[in-house]
Amino acid sequence: xxxxxxxxxxxxKAIALAVTxxxxxxxxxxxxxxxxxxxxxxxxxxxxxxxxxxMLSFGLASPLLLEVQAQEARPxxxxxxxxxxxxxxxxxxxxxxxxxGRKVYRSYLFLGPGSREASITCRILPEEREDATxxxxxxxxxxxxxxxxxxxxxxxxxxxxxxxxxxxxTIRPGEKVMLSLxxxxxxxxAIETVCSAQNRYCxxxxxxxxxxxxxxxxxxxxxTDSPDAAPEESEPDSPxxx
Numbered sequence: 702x703x704x705x706x707x708x709x710x711x712x713x714k715a716i717a718l719a720v721t722x723x724x725x726x727x728x729x730x731x732x733x734x735x736x737x738x739x740x741x742x743x744x745x746x747x748x749x750x751x752x753x754x755x756m757l758s759f760g761l762a763s764p765l766l767l768e769v770q771a772q773e774a775r776p777x778x779x780x781x782x783x784x785x786x787x788x789x790x791x792x793x794x795x796x797x798x799x800x801x802g803r804k805v806y807r808s809y810l811f812l813g814p815g816s817r818e819a820s821i822t823c824r825i826l827p828e829e830r831e832d833a834t835x836x837x838x839x840x841x842x843x844x845x846x847x848x849x850x851x852x853x854x855x856x857x858x859x860x861x862x863x864x865x866x867x868x869x870x871t872i873r874p875g876e877k878v879m880l881s882l883x884x885x886x887x888x889x890x891a892i893e894t895v896c897s898a899q900n901r902y903c904x905x906x907x908x909x910x911x912x913x914x915x916x917x918x919x920x921x922x923x924x925t926d927s928p929d930a931a932p933e934e935s936e937p938d939s940p941x942x943x
Contacts, residue, residue: 779840779890779911780810783824790819790894799907801845801877808907812894814856816902820893825884825913838917840884842892843910845877850904855897858906862887871897872906884913 786792794810812819826836846856851874859869862884870878884890896903 775915777825777837777913778809779823779825779842779913780821780908782913783827784821786819786821788814788819788893789817790814792819792821797907800848801907802875803848806843806845806877806907806909808909810908810911811905812892812908813905814894814896814903816896816899818893818895820891822889822891824889826888837887837913837915838883838885839914840880840882840890841910841912841914842880842882842908843877844872844906844908846872846874846904846906848875850874853904854901856903856906857895857897859893859895861889861891861893863889864891874904877909879910883917 780794790813792810792812795808797808797811798805799808800806810821812821842860844858846853853874855871855873857869857871858878860867860880860882862882867882868880870880872878894903894906
């Protein structure tokens with residue numbers, strides 16, 4: 702009887718330690734809203750394995766163990782995976798509040814095609830796991846052009862999964878589009894922005910959401926708004942070239 706009690710106490714101590722470590726990771730890790738990225742996910746997975754081993758050693762498999770294991774799969778910010786930029790245009794990460802359709806949105810990255818094109822390609826699974834499927838089910842993208850760029854030609858935005866064209870949208874100033882894509886069998890995601898006018902300059906495309914999820918997002922119909930005026934914008938935070 703005493704051995705059983707001792708086992709329970711040891712298991713509870715292990716759980717308490719794990720919860721404390723996870724809380725520390727979440728507090729000190731600077732992440733974008735609602736997202737937990739790579740290294741924190743790996744630490745959480747290791748903790749889940751340790752807890753699982755301790756509980757199984759005492760024959761204590763329970764719904765708590767299942768809940769801990771389920772926490773390993775979390776949404777990931779697309780541009781925090783292994784990404785490279787391409788094209789004569791540029792891709793830059795910066796936090797900036799912009800007005801689209803007379804509404805304010807927070808952008809975390811922009812693609813600036815200039816008079817030609819800009820693109821970014823991301824490997825969403827490590828090379829050693831490229832044969833794995835089902836790590837992510839969905840990619841949610843939300844992007845648009847600012848209200849006060851209304852003199853710009855439209856941008857043509859195309860999304861490729863493993864090199865295959867999957868979606869394409871034409872975005873004009875003051876418009877915003879949200880896409881939900883099935884990436885359950887994809888290892889790479891590429892987003893290409895091409896200026897629709899060869900002899901003119903196209904303004905930037907801003908990204909408000911780019912989330913990889915282990916769950917399937919519902920089908921989203923693209924929404925667009927065209928404003929008549931352009932509200933003021935905030936100053937950007939420190940930018941980082943990709």
